[in-house]
Amino acid sequence: MQTTFALKGNLVYTPVCGELAQHPNSYLVCENGTVAGVFDVLPERYRGIPVEDYGDKLILPGFVDLHVHAGQYAYRGLGMDMELLDWLEQNAFPEESRFAEETYAEAAYRIFVDALLHSTTTRASIFATLHRPATLRLMQLLDQAGLPCYVGKVNMDRNSPDYLRETTEQSLAETRRWLEESSDFRLVHPILTPRFTPSCTDALMAGLGRLQREFGVPMQSHLSENLSEIAWVQELCPGTRFYGEAYAQFGLFGGDCPTVMAHCVWSGEEERALIKENGVFIAHCPQSNMNVSSGIAPVKQYLQEGQKVGLGSDVAGGAHLSILRAMTDAIQCSKLRWRLVDQDTPALTVPEALYMATKGGGAFFGKVGSFEPGYEFDAVVMDDSTLPTTRTCTLTERLERIVYLSDGRPCAKYAAGRKLF
Numbered sequence: 001m002q003t004t005f006a007l008k009g010n011l012v013y014t015p016v017c018g019e020l021a022q023h024p025n026s027y028l029v030c031e032n033g034t035v036a037g038v039f040d041v042l043p044e045r046y047r048g049i050p051v052e053d054y055g056d057k058l059i060l061p062g063f064v065d066l067h068v069h070a071g072q073y074a075y076r077g078l079g080m081d082m083e084l085l086d087w088l089e090q091n092a093f094p095e096e097s098r099f100a101e102e103t104y105a106e107a108a109y110r111i112f113v114d115a116l117l118h119s120t121t122t123r124a125s126i127f128a129t130l131h132r133p134a135t136l137r138l139m140q141l142l143d144q145a146g147l148p149c150y151v152g153k154v155n156m157d158r159n160s161p162d163y164l165r166e167t168t169e170q171s172l173a174e175t176r177r178w179l180e181e182s183s184d185f186r187l188v189h190p191i192l193t194p195r196f197t198p199s200c201t202d203a204l205m206a207g208l209g210r211l212q213r214e215f216g217v218p219m220q221s222h223l224s225e226n227l228s229e230i231a232w233v234q235e236l237c238p239g240t241r242f243y244g245e246a247y248a249q250f251g252l253f254g255g256d257c258p259t260v261m262a263h264c265v266w267s268g269e270e271e272r273a274l275i276k277e278n279g280v281f282i283a284h285c286p287q288s289n290m291n292v293s294s295g296i297a298p299v300k301q302y303l304q305e306g307q308k309v310g311l312g313s314d315v316a317g318g319a320h321l322s323i324l325r326a327m328t329d330a331i332q333c334s335k336l337r338w339r340l341v342d343q344d345t346p347a348l349t350v351p352e353a354l355y356m357a358t359k360g361g362g363a364f365f366g367k368v369g370s371f372e373p374g375y376e377f378d379a380v381v382m383d384d385s386t387l388p389t390t391r392t393c394t395l396t397e398r399l400e401r402i403v404y405l406s407d408g409r410p411c412a413k414y415a416a417g418r419k420l421f
């Protein structure tokens with residue numbers, strides 16, 4: 001395999017939140033899996049390297065889905081008339097229990113991985129289900145597809161039906177075994193995944209905290225998504241001042257434990273301060289927040305506060321796997337928030353949404369989501385000739401049309417320096 005090569009086309013990316021870097025008709029050089037640079041003319045030292053010429057197409061950094069449930073992909077677009085807690089009982093739990101069965105898990109995860117492969121997403125932080133063998137199989141399929149992802153075996157030992165609940169001991173033993181068995185993948189890595197506080201006893205959380213320190217793995221969960229959920233957490237954890245403390249008390253809230261929390265729709269001042277202090281990533285999932293009537297997260301404020309924010313599809317709370325769609329949802333939600341909730345905070349822009357979809361969420365994976373030198377080489381090539389218009393558009397306008405109109409299927413895709421198709 002060639003380790004040094006270049007792509008040629010119209011390069012667009014966001015080194016700084018809200019600012020588009022545009023390099024029409026330029027070269028993006030990959031050296032040993034990372035970006036060597038962007039050049040108008042190929043420098044002497046790169047003469048003779050293979051060049052894939054994508055002509056007038058747009059080349060964007062690979063997109064990052066910071067929150068998605070692979071085990072819910074089968075029922076995306078269903079049950080959307082329910083609120084979160086009912087929706088979990090009636091949709092999520094029965095479906096996820098089917099992943100105990102190997103043949104079902106195989107079929108469902110193949111569909112999910114194929115969809116992810118052909119989307120603009122190059123990296124994702126994924127919830128599987130509580131079943132260890134099925135989770136390992138999902139990791140294997142993603143690894144074979146060339147998608148560098150985090151995948152979590154879910155932990156649940158309370159407030160869930162008998163058919164989808166482990167004992168505390170079982171949950172910890174299975175998690176340990178899964179961590180040991182998942183160390184060999186090339187691109188896919190494990191991430192601890194307590195479903196959310198209502199599903200996990202203190203004993204389980206304490207055990208996961210110990211496993212986190214022993215294995216040095218990151219962690220993902222849900223935070224302050226929905227008002228009835230937050231009230232429930234308050235009842236379950238009377239000693240905590242806010243939801244985030246229910247994780248923080250076990251060392252599972254950033255700091256030495258790289259953490260991504262989905263939603264943060266209702267995080268109050270103290271919680272936000274701790275999120276920032278501990279460098280917790282916020283996965284903003286606007287479509288899910290609308291579908292299960294959670295609310296409108298103050299994402300623009302999070303960006304202004306200097307929080308680390310990425311976008312998540314949250315399938316199947318979100319019906320669409322496309323992060324382009326998540327970008328438009330985020331922008332539209334922020335307009336409603338500006339109009340209806342907070343007139344002092346303007347709406348998000350396309351360049352801000354692109355930043356969250358690439359470099360913002362990408363930072364959870366390291367140097368990911370930009371074409372700056374030293375970044376991992378993740379790129380998608382978008383063909384907007386499939387979106388005919390009589391107008392002559394600038395590069396900025398062409399990006400906006402792709403974000404709002406594209407079906408989300410790139411014509412070529414690269415992850416970690418490797419061409420996937």
Ligand SMILES: [Zn+2]
Binds near residue numbers: 067069222262314317
């Ligand atoms: Zn979720």
